Amino acid sequence: MDRQIGIIGTGSMGGMLIRSFIKGGAVTPQNISAANRTPDALNAIAAETGITPAENNRALVRNADFIILCVRQPDVAAVMEEVADILTEEKLLISVASDVCLSTLEALTPARVTRVIPSLPAEQLKGVSLIVFSERITPADREEITSLFGAISTPFVISEPDIESYTTLTSCAPAFFAAMLREFVASAVRMTGVSADDAEQLARETFIGTASLLDIPGTTCEDIISRVATPGGITEVGVEVLSRAFPPLCDDLFAATERKHASFRAPSSEE
Numbered sequence: 001m002d003r004q005i006g007i008i009g010t011g012s013m014g015g016m017l018i019r020s021f022i023k024g025g026a027v028t029p030q031n032i033s034a035a036n037r038t039p040d041a042l043n044a045i046a047a048e049t050g051i052t053p054a055e056n057n058r059a060l061v062r063n064a065d066f067i068i069l070c071v072r073q074p075d076v077a078a079v080m081e082e083v084a085d086i087l088t089e090e091k092l093l094i095s096v097a098s099d100v101c102l103s104t105l106e107a108l109t110p111a112r113v114t115r116v117i118p119s120l121p122a123e124q125l126k127g128v129s130l131i132v133f134s135e136r137i138t139p140a141d142r143e144e145i146t147s148l149f150g151a152i153s154t155p156f157v158i159s160e161p162d163i164e165s166y167t168t169l170t171s172c173a174p175a176f177f178a179a180m181l182r183e184f185v186a187s188a189v190r191m192t193g194v195s196a197d198d199a200e201q202l203a204r205e206t207f208i209g210t211a212s213l214l215d216i217p218g219t220t221c222e223d224i225i226s227r228v229a230t231p232g233g234i235t236e237v238g239v240e241v242l243s244r245a246f247p248p249l250c251d252d253l254f255a256a257t258e259r260k261h262a263s264f265r266a267p268s269s270e271e
């Protein structure tokens, strides 16, 4: 892509996008600039990747065609106000902020706005980027945005009302899967006497191997379960425990994340 991409915020998501766009060949370092509140973090990623550090958010917006806003939700409005007069309809704004809806963004700028929810596995050119297009987005924009995020992940276009539940399945899920693995390892240490190092290594290798099996087109979770859990055998007993105890826990997780989204929708009513 020949566009000049400007990334505001070089934290977890901004940094991941810079590395992934370069790794996935979507954009060259020469076509990426970034700005960040803390200069040290910006200079570190510029030195690592060869992108251009912008002097500030305004300089970045002036020089970029696509601006990707990677700040946390409470910082979005301040950044938008800072660049309001130069973020014109000529510019395309991609916001990765969770819980900042298109209508809020559109009220702050005439720019062509879209929302993308990337996920950390894009750093390995895996996982899903959720995309919500606004009505200001042109067919050419659609193609460019889909191709940009398609170079680092599977792009998945959704409508805005679906974004919260889909986010739980995609951008939150790497943390959930990692937390599950951590608890599995901790339990192995508690219950079996295996050393922490061995448990970590064995479970991690097996987790990655299982993910690779799932990567084979057509392979389902049921396929893997039935191939490992011989009827009447040891694994089957463990699968039975999971089938009994895990669904309520997952329901709790989805209920808790939904409550958190609701608290962002109406901050005074919860928490």
Ligand SMILES: NC(=O)c1ccc[n+]([C@@H]2O[C@H](COP(=O)([O-])OP(=O)(O)OC[C@H]3O[C@@H](n4cnc5c(N)ncnc54)[C@H](OP(=O)(O)O)[C@@H]3O)[C@@H](O)[C@H]2O)c1
Binding pocket: 008, 009, 010, 011, 012, 013, 014, 035, 036, 037, 038, 041, 057, 070, 071, 072, 073, 075, 078, 079, 096, 097, 098, 117, 118, 119, 120, 171
């Ligand atoms: N993490 C994920 O997996 C994930 C996935 C999808 C979407 N998101 C969304 O992405 C957004 C960013 O999340 P994150 O995890 O990347 O947060 P983060 O690591 O805290 O990064 C936010 C970055 O924004 C910078 N910043 C804050 N105010 C700024 C300003 N006025 N001008 C320039 N830069 C500014 C911060 O600078 P400092 O260096 O000074 O802190 C920091 O580098 C959030 O809305 C989150 O919901 C995150």
